[in-house]
Amino acid sequence: xxxxxxxxxxxxxxxxxxxxxxxxYENTAFDYFPWYQQFPGKGPALLIAIRPDVSEKKEGRFTIxxxxxxxxxxxxxxxxxxxxxxxxxCAAIKYTNDMRFGAGTRLTVKP
Amino acid sequence: NAGVTQTPKFRILKIGQSMTLQCTQDMxxxxxxxxxxxxxxxxxxxxxxxxxxxxxxxxxxxxxxxxRSTTEDFPLRLELAAPSQTSVYFCASSPQTGMNTEAFFGQGTRLTVV
Numbered sequence: 001x002x003x004x005x006x007x008x009x010x011x012x013x014x015x016x017x018x019x020x021x022x023x024x025y026e027n028t029a030f031d032y033f034p035w036y037q038q039f040p041g042k043g044p045a046l047l048i049a050i051r052p053d054v055s056e057k058k059e060g061r062f063t064i065x066x067x068x069x070x071x072x073x074x075x076x077x078x079x080x081x082x083x084x085x086x087x088x089x090c091a092a093i094k095y096t097n098d099m100r101f102g103a104g105t106r107l108t109v110k111p
Numbered sequence: 112n113a114g115v116t117q118t119p120k121f122r123i124l125k126i127g128q129s130m131t132l133q134c135t136q137d138m139x140x141x142x143x144x145x146x147x148x149x150x151x152x153x154x155x156x157x158x159x160x161x162x163x164x165x166x167x168x169x170x171x172x173x174x175x176x177x178x179r180s181t182t183e184d185f186p187l188r189l190e191l192a193a194p195s196q197t198s199v200y201f202c203a204s205s206p207q208t209g210m211n212t213e214a215f216f217g218q219g220t221r222l223t224v225v
Contacts, residue, residue, distance in 0.1 A: 043216030
C-alpha cells in the first residue's frame with residue numbers, strides 16, 4: 001500500500017512552460033513534505049520542502065502548494081528549462097523519521 | 112566532503128548467494144535509511160535506524176537484514192539473493208527527524224540477481 005501517491009508518471013514540457021507534479025498522502029501523521037530531484041546515475045537531492053502549517057512555499061522557479069484538508073501537495077516549476085529534466089520525487093516524513101516517497105515523475109523539458 | 116558513501120557501485124549475484132551492501136556517512140547523522148528503487152515504483156523504504164544499536168523495518172524488509180553498530184555505518188545484508196531483489200539500492204542519512212529534515216543520499220548500488 002503506497003502511502004504517498006504521485007502523478008503523472010512522466011511529463012513533457014516545452015522550454016519556458018510550467019511543469020506541475022501532484023502528490024497525495026493518506027496518513028495524517030506525516031508532518032513534513034519535501035521534494036527531491038534525481039539526475040540519471042545520481043542519488044536524489046533535496047529540492048524544496050514545506051511544513052503542513054504553510055499553504056505555499058516558493059524558492060526561485062520552484063513552488064510547493066499544500067492543501068492540508070485534501071491531503072495533497074504539488075510542485076510547480078515555472079519557466080521550465082532543459083536542465084530541469086530529471087526525475088522528481090515527493091516525500092512525506094513522520095515525526096518518527098519514517099520517510100516515504102512517491103513513485104516519481106520523469107520530467108523532460110524540450111528546448 | 113565525502114557525505115554518504117556506498118560500495119560497491121555495481122554487483123551481479125547468482126540466485127542464493129549472499130552479500131552486504133556497505134554504507135558509511137561522515138556527517139555524524141543519527142538517522143540512516145536503506146531504499147530500493149525500481150522503475151515506476153519510486154523509492155521503497157527497506158530499513159531505517161535512528162541511532163547506533165537501533166533499527167526498524169520499513170515498507171519492504173523481507174529478504175534483508177541490517178545492523179547499526181556505529182553512527183557512521185549502516186550495512187544492508189542480503190542472505191539468499193532472489194531475482195526480485197534486482198534493483199538500485201540507495202543509502203541515506205539525515206541529522207534529525209520530522210520537520211526540516213534533509214536526507215543525503217549516496218550514489219546508489221545497482222544489483223542484478225541472475
